[in-house]
Amino acid sequence: MFHWLEKHPFFFAVAVFLAVAFAGLVEIVPNFAQASRPVIGTAPYSTLELAGRQVYIKNSCNACHSQLIRPFKSETDRYGHYSLSGEYAYDRPFLWGSKRTGPDLMRVGNYRTTDWHENHMKNPADVVPGSIMPAYTWMYTNLADIDTAYAEQLTVAQFFGVPYNKPVPMKDGSKLTVKMGVDLADAKALALAEAKLITADMKDQEIKDAVAAGNIPEIVAIIAYMNSLK
Amino acid sequence: MENRPLEYDYTVAKLFMLTTILTGIVGMLIGVILAFELAFPSINTILGSGLAEYTNFSRLRPLHTDAVIFGFTLSGVFATWYYVGQRVLKVSMAESSFLMFIGKLHFVLYVIGVAAVIFSLLAGVTTSKEYAEFEWPIDIAIVVVWILFGISMFGLIGIRREKSLYISVWYYIATFIGIAMLYLFNNMEIPTILGTNGIGESGFGDWWHSVSMYAGTNDALVQWWYGHNAVAFGFTVPIVAMIYYFLPKESGQAIYSYKLSLLSFWGLMFVYLWAGGHHLLFSTVPDWVQTMGSVFSIVLILPSWGSAINMLLTMKGEWQQVAASPLIKFMVLGSTFYMFSTLEGPIQAIKSVNAIAHFTDWIVGHVHDGVLGWVGFMIMAALYHMAPRVFKREIYSKSLMATQFWIQTLGVVLYFTSMWIAGITQGMMWRAHDEFGNLAYSFIDTVTVLHPYYTIRGVGGLLYLVGFLMFAYNIYKTMTSGRKVEESELQSASPMGA
Numbered sequence: 001m002f003h004w005l006e007k008h009p010f011f012f013a014v015a016v017f018l019a020v021a022f023a024g025l026v027e028i029v030p031n032f033a034q035a036s037r038p039v040i041g042t043a044p045y046s047t048l049e050l051a052g053r054q055v056y057i058k059n060s061c062n063a064c065h066s067q068l069i070r071p072f073k074s075e076t077d078r079y080g081h082y083s084l085s086g087e088y089a090y091d092r093p094f095l096w097g098s099k100r101t102g103p104d105l106m107r108v109g110n111y112r113t114t115d116w117h118e119n120h121m122k123n124p125a126d127v128v129p130g131s132i133m134p135a136y137t138w139m140y141t142n143l144a145d146i147d148t149a150y151a152e153q154l155t156v157a158q159f160f161g162v163p164y165n166k167p168v169p170m171k172d173g174s175k176l177t178v179k180m181g182v183d184l185a186d187a188k189a190l191a192l193a194e195a196k197l198i199t200a201d202m203k204d205q206e207i208k209d210a211v212a213a214g215n216i217p218e219i220v221a222i223i224a225y226m227n228s229l230k
Numbered sequence: 231m232e233n234r235p236l237e238y239d240y241t242v243a244k245l246f247m248l249t250t251i252l253t254g255i256v257g258m259l260i261g262v263i264l265a266f267e268l269a270f271p272s273i274n275t276i277l278g279s280g281l282a283e284y285t286n287f288s289r290l291r292p293l294h295t296d297a298v299i300f301g302f303t304l305s306g307v308f309a310t311w312y313y314v315g316q317r318v319l320k321v322s323m324a325e326s327s328f329l330m331f332i333g334k335l336h337f338v339l340y341v342i343g344v345a346a347v348i349f350s351l352l353a354g355v356t357t358s359k360e361y362a363e364f365e366w367p368i369d370i371a372i373v374v375v376w377i378l379f380g381i382s383m384f385g386l387i388g389i390r391r392e393k394s395l396y397i398s399v400w401y402y403i404a405t406f407i408g409i410a411m412l413y414l415f416n417n418m419e420i421p422t423i424l425g426t427n428g429i430g431e432s433g434f435g436d437w438w439h440s441v442s443m444y445a446g447t448n449d450a451l452v453q454w455w456y457g458h459n460a461v462a463f464g465f466t467v468p469i470v471a472m473i474y475y476f477l478p479k480e481s482g483q484a485i486y487s488y489k490l491s492l493l494s495f496w497g498l499m500f501v502y503l504w505a506g507g508h509h510l511l512f513s514t515v516p517d518w519v520q521t522m523g524s525v526f527s528i529v530l531i532l533p534s535w536g537s538a539i540n541m542l543l544t545m546k547g548e549w550q551q552v553a554a555s556p557l558i559k560f561m562v563l564g565s566t567f568y569m570f571s572t573l574e575g576p577i578q579a580i581k582s583v584n585a586i587a588h589f590t591d592w593i594v595g596h597v598h599d600g601v602l603g604w605v606g607f608m609i610m611a612a613l614y615h616m617a618p619r620v621f622k623r624e625i626y627s628k629s630l631m632a633t634q635f636w637i638q639t640l641g642v643v644l645y646f647t648s649m650w651i652a653g654i655t656q657g658m659m660w661r662a663h664d665e666f667g668n669l670a671y672s673f674i675d676t677v678t679v680l681h682p683y684y685t686i687r688g689v690g691g692l693l694y695l696v697g698f699l700m701f702a703y704n705i706y707k708t709m710t711s712g713r714k715v716e717e718s719e720l721q722s723a724s725p726m727g728a
Contacts, residue, residue: 002492006395009387009403016404016499021411023503023526028451031516036445054439058354060288066589070512074661077669085514088446093358096450096513100589101268103673125271130678134267134274138283148435154425155441182428 039086041171044153044162044178045228047187048194048216051149052225055218056095059136064101067229080107090162102133109230114201117223136219140207144221150187153180195220198227238316239324240620242333246309247613247620249337251702253301253344254606258695260294265691269684284352292363293351298601299361299464301344306609307405307468308340311383313616314398314475319390329385336378343371355438359453361460362416365438369417376413380406397491401471404499408463416456418443447514458506461597465605467498469568470537472612477541477561480615481551486543494536501530508579511588520581527579534572541565556632560611563639567603571596586661591680591687592653599646602638602694610701617705618720623712630704638697644690652683 005012069075071082124133156162167175181187198220199211210217267273267287275282316322323330346368356363419440426432442449478485507523542565551558574596578587618624662670
């Protein structure tokens with residue numbers, strides 16, 4: 001059989017494809033539907049959080065920070081409850097990372113504050129002596145891209161049924177409705193309102209002024225995203 | 231059939247040799263910069279704080295991996311295909327103006343694709359999925375480049391004189407099919423300009439932005455099915471294709487065992503894909519997938535070592551060549567690193583080992599002993615073998631080649647030993663508890679302790695880069711001022727003794 005295949009390239013290629021594709025079918029397909037179901041307490045990202053998530057991706061924060069807490073005592077002691085599949089239901093793409101040059105950030109919103117991030121991103125070594133994380137000074141001047149965040153919200157709502165403007169169940173039995181703008185101006189207004197809540201806890205006057213004037217620097221968006229990680 | 235040897239046409243092979251060297255320099259240089267940024271963070275702002283956004287570790291990191299994978303390695307794969315393909319199929323590209331055109335178009339679009347990747351990653355345009363960072367417009371360009379490669383390959387196979395496909399061709403075909411399948415499925419994404427709001431407006435934001443078709447755990451599963459096998463079909467399969475051709479040719483020895491090559495080829499094809507789950511141990515993917523990943527990683531030792539042992543036994547009775555020829559040294563040490571790396575990987579895939587190794591520098595070390603020691607050495611050896619035949623000039627300096635070999639070997643050894651220690655140190659410190667059951671170390675303790683290892687790793691990487699520059703210089707001098715030589719003067723045995 002193998003000798004025959006070696007003289008017939010087309011069938012050889014088909015045989016290779018079958019040998020290669022088989023594992024993917026068996027491993028990936030069976031759990032596909034189940035794995036994407038959200039757990040109670042998981043809500044979609046708001047416009048500003050999503051813009052912050054895009055800043056996180058733009059700067060490849062996932063190159064050094066994981067968002068996956070493994071079920072070991074040492075990890076749950078350090079980072080909180082181990083990760084559940086359904087908690088990632090609205091993560092497109094997933095941001096588990098593959099290297100922890102810095103600590104895990106899956107639940108960083110539980111133990112770091114807006115104030116802490118503001119100082120830390122300016123110069124990490126000032127806040128954590130010995131830190132090898134670089135400063136992200138450009139996040140204080142670059143503006144967050146609310147337009148693209150809004151486009152992403154619309155896309156995931158339209159194609160994947162992500163429940164914006166619909167109540168989702170929370171752990172305490174209450175319902176939470178994450179709003180999405182009716183149009184772009186509305187989306188920007190929502191993001192700005194959220195940004196103002198963040199800047200209330202910030203000290204940098206230039207950032208406060210920018211937001212007061214209707215512009216949202218990247219740092220505000222990424223802090224909103226960090227705070228949402230719980 | 232004609233009664234004279236075929237004149238092969240190496241136009242396209244030469245072009246890809248050039249990009250192999252250029253992207254190799256870029257990718258490795260960025261790697262060295264990254265290594266020193268971890269040891270000395272002030273290097274993050276080496277071009278001033280105004281440009282820090284573009285010299286920063288996290289922005290450069292995907293550029294390093296992609297330059298080495300899709301630049302250096304893929305160029306090497308294409309360069310060797312356009313050389314090996316003609317020779318084992320006994321057909322010249324000059325015989326078909328169509329294939330010649332496709333080959334050149336393949337090169338031009340590839341270069342445009344590489345340029346687009348460099349600029350977009352520097353600008354922070356990325357999907358974040360490792361080795362699949364490109365946004366949808368570049369994905370489409372890559373698919374086109376890949377289709378052209380396929381047309382080139384199957385076109386040449388279609389007009390071949392040698393009816394039976396040599397082992398190397400099996401591996402090139404597998405490279406084409408494997409990457410095509412993996413890349414397509416992992417990059418399923420929806421451009422966000424399609425997102426439409428309740429009043430029918432769409433087209434907001436950056437037109438190149440997209441969202442993954444898969445969410446969370448599913449996305450991770452597909453990504454590491456891809457990520458692991460991008461390693462398989464980029465760093466293993468085509469490199470095995472190279473060694474099956476170049477080692478017998480250079481040494482004049484026939485492949486040790488045809489049956490072993492058969493077993494290791496089909497074994498590798500079937501087993502490799504299963505092992506992707508070992509990137510996701512203790513994550514939220516189903517437990518049985520994790521276990522399968524672990525188990526098949528161990529099984530994977532068989533076909534991997536099958537190829538490597540086949541190569542080493544090909545040298546049976548001819549070991550003096552290893553001492554005499556720097557080119558044979560590269561290939562024999564390459565096979566040895568392949569064995570080492572394919573044993574180390576399965577060890578890391580054992581669940582209890584992975585609990586310590588995952589997320590640490592040990593994984594980085596593993597990747598690099600494979601890529602520097604196996605992929606890099608093999609591609610450089612292939613180019614060294616090709617250069618006299620393609621440029622019709624003798625290699626400029628054999629002693630420079632030997633010096634390069636030892637410098638780079640030292641570099642690789644420093645790299646993986648330091649990362650090995652760094653990884654296990656950090657993994658053990660993360661999990662250490664004191665006598666009261668509290669965590670023994672804060673996270674920053676586990677970072678500062680790594681400084682000496684990061685420095686040693688940087689030096690190792692730098693040595694490898696220096697060796698690569700010597701390689702580039704040697705090839706350049708071969709092209710321009712090597713002694714003219716005809717192929718018939720060069721030692722050249724037929725693979726498989728056929």
